[in-house]
Amino acid sequence: MRVDRLDYELPAELIAQRPLPERDGARLLHLTPGGGLSDRRVLDLPDLIEPGSLLVVNDTRVLPARLLGHREGTGGAVELLLLRRHEGPDERWSCLGRSSKALRPRQLQRSSGPS
Known part of the structure; x- marks a missing residue:
C-alpha cells in the first residue's frame, strides 16, 4: 500500500482536541x-x-509522538510518527516515515525532538 495516497489537507481547527460532552x-x-x-x-x-x-x-488511538529530524549525512528533513513500541530492551518502534527521498529500514535518523 502506498500510504502517500492517504495524505490530505485537514485544517487544524477541524481536528478534535477532546471528545464532545x-x-x-x-x-x-x-x-x-x-x-x-x-x-x-x-x-x-x-x-x-x-x-x-x-x-x-x-x-485506534493516536500517540502524541511525531518526531521531526534529519537524515544523517545529507541533513534532509524526516518526519516519523510512532505507532507501536516493541517489547524488548532496545526501544524499537514501528513507525510511519515521510521524507523527500525514500526511507530505508534501519537508516539512522537524528531527532529534533517531539512536536
Missing part, C-alpha cells in the same frame, strides 16, 4: 446506498443500520 453528537459521514454522501451524527446510527449490516469500528 455528548459522545453521540459526534459527526459521521454516511455513504448512502446510492453512493452519495450525507453528514450525520452518531446518534443517527440506529436509523442507518439494518439487520445483517456489517459495522466496522475503528477504535
Whole structure:
C-alpha cells in the first residue's frame, strides 16, 4: 500500500482536541446506498443500520509522538510518527516515515525532538 495516497489537507481547527460532552453528537459521514454522501451524527446510527449490516469500528488511538529530524549525512528533513513500541530492551518502534527521498529500514535518523 502506498500510504502517500492517504495524505490530505485537514485544517487544524477541524481536528478534535477532546471528545464532545455528548459522545453521540459526534459527526459521521454516511455513504448512502446510492453512493452519495450525507453528514450525520452518531446518534443517527440506529436509523442507518439494518439487520445483517456489517459495522466496522475503528477504535485506534493516536500517540502524541511525531518526531521531526534529519537524515544523517545529507541533513534532509524526516518526519516519523510512532505507532507501536516493541517489547524488548532496545526501544524499537514501528513507525510511519515521510521524507523527500525514500526511507530505508534501519537508516539512522537524528531527532529534533517531539512536536
